[in-house]
Amino acid sequence: MTANDIFQETYTALTSNKTRTGLTMLGIIIGISSVIAMTAIGAGAQRSIQASIQSIGSNLIIVTPGAQRGPGYQISAGRGSARTLRLEDADAIASQVASVKAVAPELSIREQVTAPGTNTNVSVIGTNANYPDVRNIQIDNGYFITDANIQGIQKVAVIGPTVRDDLFGPDTNPIGQTIRIKGLDFKVIGITTTKGGSGFNSQDNMIFIPISSAQRFFAGDTYVTTIDVEAENQQVMTQVQDDITSLLLDRHKISDPTMADFSTVNQADIVATASSVAQTFTILLAAVAGISLLVGGIGIMNMMLTTVTERTREIGLRKAIGAKKKDISFQFLAEAVMLTFSSGTIGVFLGWLISFLITYLGIIQTSVSFFSVLLAFGVSALIGIIFGYYPACRAASLNPIEALRYE
């Protein structure tokens, strides 16, 4: 039989019972489209996580007090509770470590902040003039904390747009107004640009004050909660991180690196950690979709077995007029593969459409990868072969005499 003959036979067979063919195809269509859509959602989520991590700064190394732990812990562990980093450490990093572009210490506290008639609970961060540079923050209006503000231990504050909205209302210009933090009046000198992001650590919902003021008025000591270091470029990140570690070990007089009373984490690690979380999530989603694909495949097998039984006499006739085993098995295999392949095509399209709609409706930014489309096609054809093989063998091994007699 030529390819054209096979195609013609298959087409006739599949279109002769459209309802059954359609329902069987539905199983594969759902399976393939959910694999496509789920991996697209997963990939989209991964990208948006990476983007939001990139937005906190570039080539960033964060030094926090507390014990060295695995990468997954470092983001939050020990912060605030351990007090081992001092402002002097930050200065030492800035002056002694090579390839460091800027250093911004942070002293972070959470406080109830009031303006006349309103109040809000926000993070108040004491920092220096390098902060906007290091953490990728722009000033919308006014100016950021200057070295003069710090030297003068002035009570000035730069507020995020969310804070502005909460305390003064949207579209207002509170520059020059006064906010009250823990009973002390601070003058608003600037507003940062909206960055987006959500959760407790949104940079839109923060107040920045000079680090000297934070230490003097709120902490009462010279400890800091975080030191942000910006390296000159991506390539020196690891080197800078190592240098910071050895410098701080030296300064803290710790000889055993495993006993360090601080930890450093570079942005690449955070990205990697978050990405691996997203990836696990993607695999989970794809696995669920994969199960539906498997169920769809069993549906194909079921239909093919029914077809073989129904067409027993036809098979007998074909064999009587000279069809070989391989002709028969190839015909039925072709039927199963054509079934899954066309389902795969529709499934890819549907999956793409779902991803598009999800993006379009703004639920999450999805990204359909060429690889997943290719994989879906391959898998659907493979399912056709795997689940079509047994029915095809059964058809081919029928005895022509018995097949012709079959009622």
Added chain:
Amino acid sequence: MKPISDMLEIKNVTKTYGSGNAAFTALCGVSFDIHEGEFVAIMGPSGSGKSTLMHILGALDTPTSGSYFLEGKDVSKLNDNELADIRREKIGFVFQAFNLLPRATALRNVMLPLVYEETNPEERESRAYTALKAAGLGEEYFSHLSNQLSGGQIQRVAIARALVNNPSLILADEPTGNLDSKTGEIVLGTFQELNTQHGRTIILITHEPDIAEYAKRIIHIKDGLILSDTPNISKKVTYSL
């Protein structure tokens, strides 16, 4: 007339189904020759072994013992694929029922053996046309689906399909079993015509003496043995030569 030669020769053919106590012998040693251009009826009641004989003659099955030579080739020891080759190249079947593929046109049904022979499409069509004309189906029915045809027309298409690969032997298994007597006569007439006009070798398997009368030679079979093997001199045979 073409020279008479031993086209088909079976010797001491037996067929046993099952084994041990459940063994059942359908053929207990059958021998005969058939020459090219003969029209033979194999007749016997049901259970006589004629269907088993038909299966062996049609290369659908192999004998338990004995030999079967078709055009000098021993068919009795062949495997499944070789038997399929024999069926495709040397034998044309006409069955009693379920002869045609549903959902396919008369023409496509006739072309089916050529599909398995991988004949090129243009040749398929022209050969199918010729065969359908030889089987006496009106050209207006060529593109009808097989389920739109009458019983007589179905058997004509089946005969055309049996002819299309130019076989050495046409095997007809109760070809009129599902037809009324008038249509049956027409179909049998077609077989006679193919035999006398085109020199086709035809074996007709039937249990009805009336139908066997159309052949030139009748082999009676009963309980797996040949009862008689005689030329038919009845009036139904038309000697147009």
